[in-house]
Amino acid sequence: MKNWAWSLIVVVLALLLLASASFYSVRMTQTAVVLQFGKVVRVTEASGLHMKWPLVQNVEFIDNRLASYSTQPESFLTAEKKPVLISFFAEWQVVNPLAFYTRLHNDASAQSQIGDIVRSSLRGEIGTMTLASVIQGNQKKITEPVLVAANRRLRSLGVHLVDVRIMQVGLPPAVLQAVYKRMEAERTQEANAYRSRGAADAAEIRASADKEKTQIMADAYRQQEELKGQGDAEAASIYGAAYGKDPAFFSFYRSLETYRHSLGDKDILVLSPDSPFFKYFRHSLEPAGK
Template sequence: MKGIMRKKEISPKKISKIILGIILGLLLLSLNLIFFIVDTTEYAVVTQFGNPVSTILQPGLKIKLPEPIQSVQRFDNRIQVYEAEPLELLTSDKKSVKVDYYGTWRITDPVTYMKAVKDKVGAEARLLDVFSSSLGVKLGQYNLDELINVDANKLKLDPMIQDTIQKSKEKAKEFGIEVVDAQIKVLNFPAANQQSVFSRMKAEREQMAKKYRSEGSEEATKIRANAEMEQKIILSESYKQTQKLKGEGDAEAIRIYAEAFQKDPKFYEFIRALETYEKTIDEKTTLVLPSNSEILKYFERGKSGN
């Protein structure tokens, strides 16, 4: 009948393409289940029914049996930073201190790591024990003034940290972890003890300041005494030199006077009299002297001359 539609037939060529597509899809799916890529930032552990069968430390394209026979566990191989809450620990001299620290670590044995800690959360829980116990043991071997001191020769903080790192390395090996470094960010006193510690430090500094002031005052007294002694010596030498020069001047003056007197005794006597008048007589001077006084003889001569 013309009204009845004829059934559409699929050609053999089209069927072949469909089958080929299905085969390729299955092949790609199989390849995806068998092949996998390991990145440069990770390690991989191939497990078979949960048990590790191979460890892959180098990046690249790798092969395994398809799921669920074999599966891949991936772990970050980069250095990671661990930071925890500050710890309160005791020093060798029984001083309580608050230690804020951090540590760096990385995975070195992926299989041991997977069995011991499983993941990063488990690793950090183990590292808390590792770092806290190592810090507690090593810090307890040093006095407080060996960890906090302005004198670099007495400070032993760096050796303490190096001992802590070494002890942490030994403990972390059993978890497939390498401790790379550990450093103290803040070393302080617990809040409950800070005020008493600061008061004691203030008292010690005041005592030290008093000592320095006392030593300074004593040294200043010595300096002043030495300066005064030197001053007296200098003044004495100056006075001695002055007196010497003055004596020499007086002697020279006497010599000159003597020579002048020998040349003309009367003139010398007249000059000396004038000097005496100049020193003793002015417009306000009133003299009461006997008539035969030596000082009046030149006045008498002046009158007789007039």
């Protein structure tokens, strides 16, 4: 009795295990590929509980959500054969589970294949552009042809590339140093040109200022001489008028001016006492009895 009970329990457990092996569950984010002895027999895209033959069939699940691929900066050659460092980001999705499993089998292989295809398409696009257009250009104009070319090759793999973005564009250190030196040389040349133009402008301004100064001094000297001539003429006129009114007083005044300018503390004049120079001295001394 006990042996029969144990046998029944074993049979029931075996049936349960066999029943559980006959079902598989597909999530909404998955697609199931049913294999029989390693060959694909069907693809289940509907979510829910499904049946399969136990022991002879197994199920591989493929995630149909968006997946991403990104790289570190890599060297690409432009049309001038100049290196440029570019890192990119790609989003992809499985659209043909049968082709995906048959050609790629799993996500790791898919990542490798997608990276190589996108990298090759991007390399071909960068190879048609100049370094300046790569660095300064619109990245969307670069990635759109890459997206089209990569999808053309990925279609047979059951993968659709949703988006490609360039994350970083830079120059290798050696090229960057050369660019810095060239920029420094250009700025130095530009600064020297500014200095030369400044020196020329300064010389022109100084020459103009010196010319203007000379002209102003000449005008001032001319005005000075004109005023001096006018003053001398007016003085002569005043002297003439004064002489006409009282010649004796005018003669006396001019003699005093002559004495004042001719006789100083250390001046010595050797003249005869009867000289006309002492005319007014004599007139002033005679009343005193000398």
